[in-house]
Amino acid sequence: MSLDDDVRLRDLLSNAIVLAPMEDVTDVVFRRLCRKYGATLAMTEFVNVEGLLRGCRNARRKVELAPDDRLTGVQIYGSDPERLAQAAAVAEEARPLFIDINCGCWVPKIAGRGAGAGWLRDPTAMVAMT
Numbered sequence: 704m705s706l707d708d709d710v711r712l713r714d715l716l717s718n719a720i721v722l723a724p725m726e727d728v729t730d731v732v733f734r735r736l737c738r739k740y741g742a743t744l745a746m747t748e749f750v751n752v753e754g755l756l757r758g759c760r761n762a763r764r765k766v767e768l769a770p771d772d773r774l775t776g777v778q779i780y781g782s783d784p785e786r787l788a789q790a791a792a793v794a795e796e797a798r799p800l801f802i803d804i805n806c807g808c809w810v811p812k813i814a815g816r817g818a819g820a821g822w823l824r825d826p827t828a829m830v831a832m833t
Contacts, residue, residue: 719743724778724805731769745775749805752781752790768797780805782817784832804832 722729722737724746734745747765754762766777777799781787791802806829808819815821822829 716744722746724749724803730765731767731772734772734775735769743774744800745772746803747775747777747799749778749780749808750790750794752779752783752786755779755790755793756786766794766797766799768799774800776801776803778803778805780808780813780818782821784828787832 720741720743722734722742722745726748729746729748734742734747737745747768750762750765751759755766768775768777777794777797779787779790779794779802781790787804791804794802805819806822808814810819813819813821817824822832
């Protein structure tokens with residue numbers, strides 16, 4: 704991106720309406736519909752890093768972005784920093800606006816395994832992971 708692109712993006716996002724990531728909801732069709740009604744920035748469903756790295760069809764589908772799906776971030780989750788980095792590299796192939804690591808999901812089967820809000824138990828590790 705050029706400096707002009709950065710300035711335009713900053714202006715666009717300064718008053719953005721953001722569509723949050725929602726499991727089994729924020730697929731490409733839903734993101735397109737939300738943009739039609741005013742969403743500026745959208746997020747994919749959150750994607751499990753292990754599924755993405757194994758090439759799981761459902762995980763790959765979640766990170767696929769349509770040509771008109773440009774202002775979209777991909778959200779991944781996992782408990783291993785190295786696997787998160789590997790999955791981020793895979794997700795990057797879809798050319799999202801950014802990649803977000805989920806550190807807020809409280810669902811016991813996610814947080815209990817150290818992913819999502821599980822990262823909040825050790826803020827030092829969470830910061831070191833990035």
